[in-house]
Amino acid sequence: MFTKFKWLSMALKNAMRNRRRSLVTVAITATGTAAALLGGGFALYTYQSLAQASARDTGHLVVAAPGQFDGIDNLPLEHGLEQAEAVTQQLLARPDVKRVLPRLQFSGLISNGDKSEIFLGTGVDATQEFVVKGPFMKREAGELLDAQAPGADAKGAPGIVIGKGLAKILNVQPGSALTLMSTTVNGALSAADVTVTGVVSTGIADIDKRLAMVDLSTAQTLLQTKKISTLSVYLNDLELADATAAQLRAQHGATLEVRTWLEQAVFYQSVKSLYDRIFGFLGVIVLVIVLFSVTNTLAMAVLERTREIGTLRAMGATPREVMRVFTLEGMALGTGGALAGMALAGGIALFLLVAGVQMPPPPGRTDGYPLAVAVSVPMYAGAVLLVALLSAGASWFISRRAAHQSVVEALSHV
Numbered sequence: 001m002f003t004k005f006k007w008l009s010m011a012l013k014n015a016m017r018n019r020r021r022s023l024v025t026v027a028i029t030a031t032g033t034a035a036a037l038l039g040g041g042f043a044l045y046t047y048q049s050l051a052q053a054s055a056r057d058t059g060h061l062v063v064a065a066p067g068q069f070d071g072i073d074n075l076p077l078e079h080g081l082e083q084a085e086a087v088t089q090q091l092l093a094r095p096d097v098k099r100v101l102p103r104l105q106f107s108g109l110i111s112n113g114d115k116s117e118i119f120l121g122t123g124v125d126a127t128q129e130f131v132v133k134g135p136f137m138k139r140e141a142g143e144l145l146d147a148q149a150p151g152a153d154a155k156g157a158p159g160i161v162i163g164k165g166l167a168k169i170l171n172v173q174p175g176s177a178l179t180l181m182s183t184t185v186n187g188a189l190s191a192a193d194v195t196v197t198g199v200v201s202t203g204i205a206d207i208d209k210r211l212a213m214v215d216l217s218t219a220q221t222l223l224q225t226k227k228i229s230t231l232s233v234y235l236n237d238l239e240l241a242d243a244t245a246a247q248l249r250a251q252h253g254a255t256l257e258v259r260t261w262l263e264q265a266v267f268y269q270s271v272k273s274l275y276d277r278i279f280g281f282l283g284v285i286v287l288v289i290v291l292f293s294v295t296n297t298l299a300m301a302v303l304e305r306t307r308e309i310g311t312l313r314a315m316g317a318t319p320r321e322v323m324r325v326f327t328l329e330g331m332a333l334g335t336g337g338a339l340a341g342m343a344l345a346g347g348i349a350l351f352l353l354v355a356g357v358q359m360p361p362p363p364g365r366t367d368g369y370p371l372a373v374a375v376s377v378p379m380y381a382g383a384v385l386l387v388a389l390l391s392a393g394a395s396w397f398i399s400r401r402a403a404h405q406s407v408v409e410a411l412s413h414v
Contacts, residue, residue: 014301014329021297022333028293029337029387030344032286037345037383039282041373043275048374050272051238053136054265059101059232060241062259063087063248068230069257076106077185080227087256091233096244099132099234101125104219104227108182110162110212112170119166121180121212123219123228132234138367140164142174142198145215158218159197163211164366167199174198180212184224192222203367290337290387295394298330302402309402310411319403326399327392334391338384345380349373 016022067079081087088100104123109116126145130137145159160178162170172178176196184190194214201208220226235244241260248258262268302309309322349372357371 008328008332010325010328012329012332014305014325018301021300025293025297025333026337026340029290029334029391030340032290032293033338033341033383033387034344034348035341036283036286037342037380038348038373039279040379040383041345041349041375042371043279044376044379045372045374046275047268047272049369050265050268051261054268055234055238055241055261056132056134056136058261058264059132060235060238060261061233061245061248062261062264063091063231063233064229064257064259066255066257069259075185075187076183076223077104077225077227077229080104080185080225080229081231081256082227084228084231087231091231094244096235096237096240097233098236099128101128101132101232101234102216102228103230103232104216104223105229106182106219106223108180110166110170111179111181112172112176113179115170116181117166117169118210119162119180119212120210121182121214121219123216124213126215129213132232136202138201138203140199140201141167142196144198144200145213157193157195158214160194160218161198161200161213162196163208164199164201165205165209166211167196169209172196180214180222182222184222185227186224188224190222190224192218194218201366203361203365205364205366208366287386287390290334291390291394294330294334294391295398297333298326298395298398301329302326302399306402306405307411309405310407310409313407314411319400322403323396323399326403327396330395330398331388331392335384335388338387341387342380342384345373346375349375 063081065079065081068081070079073079084102088102091097091100102123102125106121106123108119108121110119111117124145128146130144130146142161145161157177160180162172162178167173170176170178174196178194178196179191180194181189181191200211200213202211214222216228220228233244235241238261241262245258245260248256252258312322313319352371352373358368359371361368
Protein backbone atom coordinates (compact mmCIF):
# COMPACT_ATOMS: atom_id res chain seq x y z
CA MET A 1 0.00 0.00 0.00
CA PHE A 2 1.46 3.32 -1.03
CA THR A 3 1.83 6.06 1.51
CA LYS A 4 0.26 9.44 0.83
CA PHE A 5 3.64 10.87 -0.12
CA LYS A 6 4.23 8.12 -2.68
CA TRP A 7 0.82 8.75 -4.23
CA LEU A 8 1.64 12.44 -4.55
CA SER A 9 5.08 11.67 -5.94
CA MET A 10 3.56 9.41 -8.58
CA ALA A 11 1.01 12.10 -9.51
CA LEU A 12 3.75 14.72 -9.94
CA LYS A 13 5.83 12.41 -12.10
CA ASN A 14 2.81 11.65 -14.25
CA ALA A 15 2.13 15.38 -14.66
CA MET A 16 5.66 15.86 -16.00
CA ARG A 17 5.44 13.10 -18.58
CA ASN A 18 4.20 15.48 -21.23
CA ARG A 19 5.88 18.65 -20.05
CA ARG A 20 4.73 20.85 -22.90
CA ARG A 21 1.07 20.03 -22.37
CA SER A 22 1.37 20.39 -18.60
CA LEU A 23 3.15 23.76 -18.91
CA VAL A 24 0.46 25.04 -21.26
CA THR A 25 -2.19 24.00 -18.74
CA VAL A 26 -0.30 25.67 -15.90
CA ALA A 27 0.14 28.83 -18.00
CA ILE A 28 -3.58 29.00 -18.82
CA THR A 29 -4.47 28.42 -15.19
CA ALA A 30 -1.97 31.05 -14.05
CA THR A 31 -3.26 33.61 -16.53
CA GLY A 32 -6.87 32.97 -15.57
CA THR A 33 -6.13 33.10 -11.85
CA ALA A 34 -4.13 36.30 -12.23
CA ALA A 35 -6.92 37.91 -14.25
CA ALA A 36 -9.50 36.98 -11.62
CA LEU A 37 -7.28 38.25 -8.78
CA LEU A 38 -6.51 41.52 -10.56
CA GLY A 39 -10.19 42.12 -11.28
CA GLY A 40 -11.11 41.31 -7.72
CA GLY A 41 -8.24 43.44 -6.40
CA PHE A 42 -9.34 46.42 -8.49
CA ALA A 43 -12.90 46.09 -7.22
CA LEU A 44 -11.66 45.75 -3.63
CA TYR A 45 -9.46 48.86 -3.97
CA THR A 46 -12.43 50.76 -5.38
CA TYR A 47 -14.61 49.66 -2.45
CA GLN A 48 -11.97 50.73 0.06
CA SER A 49 -11.47 54.12 -1.60
CA LEU A 50 -15.19 54.83 -1.87
CA ALA A 51 -15.73 53.72 1.73
CA GLN A 52 -13.03 56.09 2.95
CA ALA A 53 -14.40 58.94 0.84
CA SER A 54 -17.94 58.37 2.11
CA ALA A 55 -16.86 58.02 5.74
CA ARG A 56 -14.73 61.18 5.57
CA ASP A 57 -17.59 63.11 3.99
CA THR A 58 -20.42 62.13 6.34
CA GLY A 59 -18.52 60.74 9.33
CA HIS A 60 -18.48 57.12 10.43
CA LEU A 61 -21.75 57.87 12.21
CA VAL A 62 -24.27 60.66 11.71
CA VAL A 63 -26.26 61.76 14.76
CA ALA A 64 -29.35 63.96 14.38
CA ALA A 65 -32.65 64.83 16.00
CA PRO A 66 -35.69 62.61 15.23
CA GLY A 67 -37.15 63.41 11.82
CA GLN A 68 -33.98 64.98 10.37
CA PHE A 69 -33.27 62.09 8.01
CA ASP A 70 -36.82 62.09 6.62
CA GLY A 71 -36.04 65.22 4.58
CA ILE A 72 -39.46 66.74 5.21
CA ASP A 73 -39.06 70.25 6.67
CA ASN A 74 -41.63 73.01 6.38
CA LEU A 75 -39.02 75.50 7.60
CA PRO A 76 -35.21 75.33 7.69
CA LEU A 77 -33.93 73.25 10.63
CA GLU A 78 -37.43 72.31 11.74
CA HIS A 79 -35.90 69.04 12.93
CA GLY A 80 -32.53 70.56 13.82
CA LEU A 81 -30.51 69.35 16.79
CA GLU A 82 -30.55 71.54 19.89
CA GLN A 83 -28.03 71.44 22.74
CA ALA A 84 -25.42 70.10 20.37
CA GLU A 85 -22.58 70.93 22.76
CA ALA A 86 -23.96 68.62 25.46
CA VAL A 87 -24.42 65.75 22.98
CA THR A 88 -20.92 66.35 21.62
CA GLN A 89 -19.37 66.07 25.07
CA GLN A 90 -21.25 62.81 25.72
CA LEU A 91 -19.98 61.36 22.46
CA LEU A 92 -16.38 62.49 23.00
CA ALA A 93 -16.41 60.76 26.39
CA ARG A 94 -16.59 57.40 24.59
CA PRO A 95 -13.19 55.73 24.07
CA ASP A 96 -14.02 54.71 20.49
CA VAL A 97 -14.87 58.28 19.36
CA LYS A 98 -12.06 60.38 17.88
CA ARG A 99 -13.84 63.53 16.64
CA VAL A 100 -17.34 64.98 16.65
CA LEU A 101 -18.02 67.67 14.05
CA PRO A 102 -21.17 69.82 13.95
CA ARG A 103 -22.62 70.60 10.53
CA LEU A 104 -25.42 72.92 9.48
CA GLN A 105 -26.88 72.38 6.02
CA PHE A 106 -28.58 75.33 4.31
CA SER A 107 -29.19 76.69 0.82
CA GLY A 108 -30.08 79.90 -0.97
CA LEU A 109 -28.65 82.36 -3.45
CA ILE A 110 -25.08 83.60 -3.66
CA SER A 111 -24.38 86.82 -5.56
CA ASN A 112 -21.36 88.79 -6.72
CA GLY A 113 -23.51 91.88 -7.31
CA ASP A 114 -24.06 91.19 -11.00
CA LYS A 115 -25.02 87.55 -11.03
CA SER A 116 -26.74 85.20 -8.60
CA GLU A 117 -26.54 81.42 -8.37
CA ILE A 118 -28.10 78.74 -6.20
CA PHE A 119 -25.71 77.31 -3.62
CA LEU A 120 -25.75 74.39 -1.20
CA GLY A 121 -24.02 75.57 1.94
CA THR A 122 -22.58 73.92 5.02
CA GLY A 123 -21.67 75.54 8.30
CA VAL A 124 -18.65 73.69 9.67
CA ASP A 125 -16.11 73.63 12.46
CA ALA A 126 -13.33 75.29 10.50
CA THR A 127 -10.55 73.93 12.74
CA GLN A 128 -11.43 70.28 12.03
CA GLU A 129 -13.54 70.04 8.89
CA PHE A 130 -10.74 70.24 6.35
CA VAL A 131 -8.58 67.88 8.39
CA VAL A 132 -11.07 65.04 8.06
CA LYS A 133 -11.69 65.73 4.35
CA GLY A 134 -8.07 64.87 3.66
CA PRO A 135 -7.24 64.07 0.02
CA PHE A 136 -10.90 64.03 -1.00
CA MET A 137 -11.10 67.83 -1.02
CA LYS A 138 -8.33 69.62 -2.93
CA ARG A 139 -7.48 73.28 -2.45
CA GLU A 140 -7.34 75.00 -5.82
CA ALA A 141 -6.59 78.59 -4.70
CA GLY A 142 -6.38 80.73 -1.58
CA GLU A 143 -6.64 79.45 1.99
CA LEU A 144 -9.12 77.29 3.86
CA LEU A 145 -11.27 78.56 6.67
CA ASP A 146 -8.98 77.08 9.31
CA ALA A 147 -6.18 79.44 8.21
CA GLN A 148 -8.00 82.50 9.57
CA ALA A 149 -9.72 83.56 12.75
CA PRO A 150 -13.11 81.85 13.06
CA GLY A 151 -15.84 83.79 11.32
CA ALA A 152 -13.89 86.69 9.81
CA ASP A 153 -11.04 87.63 7.52
CA ALA A 154 -8.67 90.55 7.88
CA LYS A 155 -11.36 92.98 6.62
CA GLY A 156 -13.88 91.84 9.23
CA ALA A 157 -16.20 89.94 6.82
CA PRO A 158 -16.91 86.25 7.42
CA GLY A 159 -14.94 83.95 5.17
CA ILE A 160 -16.33 81.44 2.70
CA VAL A 161 -14.82 78.56 0.73
CA ILE A 162 -16.55 77.77 -2.56
CA GLY A 163 -16.32 75.06 -5.18
CA LYS A 164 -14.23 75.45 -8.30
CA GLY A 165 -17.27 75.34 -10.56
CA LEU A 166 -19.15 77.98 -8.55
CA ALA A 167 -16.08 80.24 -8.55
CA LYS A 168 -15.93 79.97 -12.35
CA ILE A 169 -19.64 80.75 -12.76
CA LEU A 170 -19.42 83.83 -10.54
CA ASN A 171 -15.99 84.80 -11.89
CA VAL A 172 -14.53 85.27 -8.41
CA GLN A 173 -11.24 84.46 -6.73
CA PRO A 174 -9.84 84.59 -3.19
CA GLY A 175 -10.48 88.07 -1.80
CA SER A 176 -13.68 88.65 -3.78
CA ALA A 177 -16.77 89.85 -1.92
CA LEU A 178 -20.02 87.89 -2.16
CA THR A 179 -23.47 88.05 -0.60
CA LEU A 180 -25.33 85.04 0.78
CA MET A 181 -29.13 85.08 0.87
CA SER A 182 -31.11 82.38 2.65
CA THR A 183 -34.23 81.79 4.73
CA THR A 184 -34.11 81.89 8.53
CA VAL A 185 -35.70 79.26 10.74
CA ASN A 186 -38.73 81.58 11.03
CA GLY A 187 -39.17 81.84 7.26
CA ALA A 188 -37.78 85.37 6.91
CA LEU A 189 -35.22 86.37 4.29
CA SER A 190 -31.69 86.93 5.61
CA ALA A 191 -28.47 88.06 3.97
CA ALA A 192 -24.78 88.19 4.90
CA ASP A 193 -21.71 89.62 3.21
CA VAL A 194 -18.77 87.21 2.98
CA THR A 195 -15.30 87.20 1.48
CA VAL A 196 -13.90 84.31 -0.54
CA THR A 197 -10.91 82.87 1.30
CA GLY A 198 -10.36 79.81 -0.88
CA VAL A 199 -11.51 77.71 -3.81
CA VAL A 200 -11.67 73.91 -3.51
CA SER A 201 -12.51 70.90 -5.64
CA THR A 202 -14.20 67.66 -4.63
CA GLY A 203 -13.56 66.07 -8.03
CA ILE A 204 -17.32 65.97 -8.75
CA ALA A 205 -18.35 68.71 -11.17
CA ASP A 206 -21.99 68.95 -10.06
CA ILE A 207 -21.00 69.41 -6.43
CA ASP A 208 -18.29 71.96 -7.26
CA LYS A 209 -20.92 74.11 -9.03
CA ARG A 210 -22.95 74.50 -5.82
CA LEU A 211 -20.49 74.01 -2.95
CA ALA A 212 -20.16 76.72 -0.30
CA MET A 213 -18.68 76.29 3.18
CA VAL A 214 -18.67 78.85 6.00
CA ASP A 215 -17.84 78.77 9.67
CA LEU A 216 -20.64 77.35 11.82
CA SER A 217 -21.19 80.64 13.65
CA THR A 218 -21.63 82.44 10.32
CA ALA A 219 -24.26 79.95 9.18
CA GLN A 220 -26.12 80.16 12.49
CA THR A 221 -26.12 83.95 12.33
CA LEU A 222 -27.47 83.85 8.79
CA LEU A 223 -30.29 81.46 9.75
CA GLN A 224 -30.77 83.12 13.16
CA THR A 225 -30.59 79.90 15.15
CA LYS A 226 -28.43 77.95 17.56
CA LYS A 227 -29.46 74.60 16.08
CA ILE A 228 -27.37 72.40 13.81
CA SER A 229 -28.37 69.80 11.24
CA THR A 230 -26.21 66.85 12.29
CA LEU A 231 -23.22 65.74 14.29
CA SER A 232 -20.67 63.75 12.28
CA VAL A 233 -18.93 61.24 14.52
CA TYR A 234 -15.47 59.98 13.54
CA LEU A 235 -14.37 56.76 15.22
CA ASN A 236 -10.95 55.23 15.76
CA ASP A 237 -11.74 52.57 13.15
CA LEU A 238 -14.27 52.31 10.35
CA GLU A 239 -15.08 48.74 11.43
CA LEU A 240 -16.49 50.02 14.73
CA ALA A 241 -19.37 51.86 13.04
CA ASP A 242 -22.07 49.17 13.31
CA ALA A 243 -21.32 48.24 16.92
CA THR A 244 -21.09 51.86 18.09
CA ALA A 245 -24.30 52.78 16.25
CA ALA A 246 -26.16 49.93 17.96
CA GLN A 247 -24.93 51.09 21.37
CA LEU A 248 -25.92 54.72 20.74
CA ARG A 249 -29.37 53.69 19.51
CA ALA A 250 -29.89 51.68 22.66
CA GLN A 251 -28.84 54.65 24.85
CA HIS A 252 -30.47 57.53 22.96
CA GLY A 253 -33.12 55.84 20.81
CA ALA A 254 -35.92 58.20 21.90
CA THR A 255 -34.01 61.47 21.57
CA LEU A 256 -31.51 60.91 18.75
CA GLU A 257 -31.37 59.17 15.40
CA VAL A 258 -28.13 57.45 14.47
CA ARG A 259 -27.09 56.29 11.01
CA THR A 260 -23.87 54.71 9.85
CA TRP A 261 -21.81 55.96 6.92
CA LEU A 262 -22.99 52.96 4.87
CA GLU A 263 -26.64 53.89 5.31
CA GLN A 264 -25.81 57.35 3.95
CA ALA A 265 -23.50 56.19 1.14
CA VAL A 266 -25.92 55.68 -1.75
CA PHE A 267 -23.19 56.06 -4.39
CA TYR A 268 -20.97 53.50 -2.66
CA GLN A 269 -23.76 50.95 -2.50
CA SER A 270 -24.64 51.46 -6.17
CA VAL A 271 -21.03 51.05 -7.34
CA LYS A 272 -20.47 48.00 -5.14
CA SER A 273 -23.62 46.33 -6.42
CA LEU A 274 -22.59 46.98 -10.04
CA TYR A 275 -18.97 45.84 -9.58
CA ASP A 276 -20.03 42.71 -7.69
CA ARG A 277 -22.07 41.63 -10.68
CA ILE A 278 -19.49 42.57 -13.32
CA PHE A 279 -16.42 41.06 -11.68
CA GLY A 280 -18.39 38.11 -10.32
CA PHE A 281 -19.49 37.24 -13.86
CA LEU A 282 -15.95 37.64 -15.20
CA GLY A 283 -14.61 35.48 -12.38
CA VAL A 284 -17.03 32.68 -13.27
CA ILE A 285 -15.93 32.85 -16.92
CA VAL A 286 -12.26 32.64 -15.92
CA LEU A 287 -12.88 29.66 -13.65
CA VAL A 288 -14.77 27.86 -16.41
CA ILE A 289 -11.84 28.40 -18.80
CA VAL A 290 -9.40 27.06 -16.18
CA LEU A 291 -11.67 24.09 -15.53
CA PHE A 292 -11.91 23.20 -19.22
CA SER A 293 -8.14 23.50 -19.61
CA VAL A 294 -7.40 21.09 -16.76
CA THR A 295 -10.20 18.76 -17.89
CA ASN A 296 -8.82 18.62 -21.43
CA THR A 297 -5.30 17.86 -20.23
CA LEU A 298 -6.43 15.09 -17.87
CA ALA A 299 -8.80 13.63 -20.46
CA MET A 300 -5.92 13.24 -22.89
CA ALA A 301 -3.72 11.79 -20.15
CA VAL A 302 -6.39 9.24 -19.20
CA LEU A 303 -6.86 8.25 -22.85
CA GLU A 304 -3.12 7.81 -23.38
CA ARG A 305 -2.65 5.78 -20.22
CA THR A 306 -5.66 3.44 -20.50
CA ARG A 307 -3.44 0.36 -20.96
CA GLU A 308 -1.31 1.51 -18.03
CA ILE A 309 -4.49 1.72 -15.94
CA GLY A 310 -5.30 -1.84 -16.98
CA THR A 311 -1.83 -2.96 -15.89
CA LEU A 312 -2.23 -1.31 -12.49
CA ARG A 313 -5.63 -2.94 -12.07
CA ALA A 314 -4.15 -6.32 -13.01
CA MET A 315 -1.46 -5.83 -10.35
CA GLY A 316 -4.13 -5.29 -7.70
CA ALA A 317 -4.76 -1.54 -7.72
CA THR A 318 -8.35 -0.61 -6.96
CA PRO A 319 -10.39 1.89 -9.03
CA ARG A 320 -10.26 4.23 -6.04
CA GLU A 321 -6.46 4.19 -6.04
CA VAL A 322 -6.34 4.85 -9.77
CA MET A 323 -8.69 7.81 -9.43
CA ARG A 324 -6.58 9.09 -6.54
CA VAL A 325 -3.52 9.33 -8.79
CA PHE A 326 -5.35 11.32 -11.46
CA THR A 327 -7.08 13.50 -8.87
CA LEU A 328 -3.75 14.39 -7.28
CA GLU A 329 -2.29 15.02 -10.72
CA GLY A 330 -5.07 17.46 -11.60
CA MET A 331 -4.79 19.12 -8.21
CA ALA A 332 -1.05 19.54 -8.73
CA LEU A 333 -1.56 21.20 -12.10
CA GLY A 334 -4.32 23.47 -10.76
CA THR A 335 -2.40 24.42 -7.61
CA GLY A 336 0.79 25.11 -9.55
CA GLY A 337 -1.06 27.32 -12.00
CA ALA A 338 -2.92 29.12 -9.21
CA LEU A 339 0.29 29.81 -7.29
CA ALA A 340 1.94 31.12 -10.44
CA GLY A 341 -1.12 33.30 -11.11
CA MET A 342 -1.01 34.59 -7.54
CA ALA A 343 2.64 35.59 -7.98
CA LEU A 344 1.86 37.22 -11.33
CA ALA A 345 -1.05 39.20 -9.89
CA GLY A 346 1.05 40.32 -6.92
CA GLY A 347 3.84 41.46 -9.23
CA ILE A 348 1.47 43.48 -11.41
CA ALA A 349 -0.13 45.03 -8.30
CA LEU A 350 3.32 46.07 -7.05
CA PHE A 351 4.25 47.48 -10.45
CA LEU A 352 1.08 49.59 -10.59
CA LEU A 353 1.80 50.89 -7.10
CA VAL A 354 5.33 51.95 -8.04
CA ALA A 355 4.54 53.20 -11.55
CA GLY A 356 1.68 55.46 -10.42
CA VAL A 357 -0.51 54.84 -13.49
CA GLN A 358 -3.47 57.24 -13.58
CA MET A 359 -6.97 56.43 -14.78
CA PRO A 360 -8.95 59.08 -16.69
CA PRO A 361 -11.78 60.86 -14.83
CA PRO A 362 -14.95 58.73 -14.68
CA PRO A 363 -18.27 60.22 -15.85
CA GLY A 364 -19.37 63.13 -13.67
CA ARG A 365 -15.92 63.73 -12.18
CA THR A 366 -13.16 66.17 -12.99
CA ASP A 367 -10.14 64.34 -11.53
CA GLY A 368 -8.60 61.02 -12.44
CA TYR A 369 -7.51 58.46 -9.87
CA PRO A 370 -4.58 56.06 -9.51
CA LEU A 371 -4.90 52.63 -11.08
CA ALA A 372 -4.22 50.38 -8.12
CA VAL A 373 -5.04 46.81 -7.18
CA ALA A 374 -5.56 45.73 -3.59
CA VAL A 375 -3.77 42.58 -2.43
CA SER A 376 -5.95 40.61 -0.03
CA VAL A 377 -4.52 37.52 1.64
CA PRO A 378 -7.97 35.88 2.11
CA MET A 379 -8.86 36.54 -1.54
CA TYR A 380 -5.56 35.09 -2.82
CA ALA A 381 -5.76 32.06 -0.54
CA GLY A 382 -9.39 31.51 -1.52
CA ALA A 383 -8.55 31.67 -5.22
CA VAL A 384 -5.76 29.10 -4.91
CA LEU A 385 -7.97 26.77 -2.86
CA LEU A 386 -10.91 27.11 -5.27
CA VAL A 387 -8.81 26.43 -8.38
CA ALA A 388 -7.13 23.45 -6.69
CA LEU A 389 -10.47 21.95 -5.65
CA LEU A 390 -12.06 22.52 -9.06
CA SER A 391 -9.08 20.91 -10.78
CA ALA A 392 -9.20 17.94 -8.42
CA GLY A 393 -12.93 17.54 -8.94
CA ALA A 394 -12.61 17.67 -12.72
CA SER A 395 -9.79 15.10 -12.66
CA TRP A 396 -11.76 12.77 -10.41
CA PHE A 397 -14.75 12.95 -12.74
CA ILE A 398 -12.66 12.37 -15.89
CA SER A 399 -10.84 9.34 -14.45
CA ARG A 400 -13.95 7.54 -13.12
CA ARG A 401 -14.87 5.75 -16.32
CA ALA A 402 -11.35 4.57 -17.14
CA ALA A 403 -10.73 3.41 -13.56
CA HIS A 404 -13.88 1.28 -13.58
CA GLN A 405 -13.20 -0.38 -16.95
CA SER A 406 -12.64 -4.10 -16.89
CA VAL A 407 -8.98 -5.14 -16.84
CA VAL A 408 -9.29 -6.99 -20.17
CA GLU A 409 -10.92 -4.03 -21.90
CA ALA A 410 -8.27 -1.61 -20.55
CA LEU A 411 -5.35 -3.85 -21.56
CA SER A 412 -6.74 -4.29 -25.08
CA HIS A 413 -7.18 -0.55 -25.61
CA VAL A 414 -5.32 0.76 -28.65
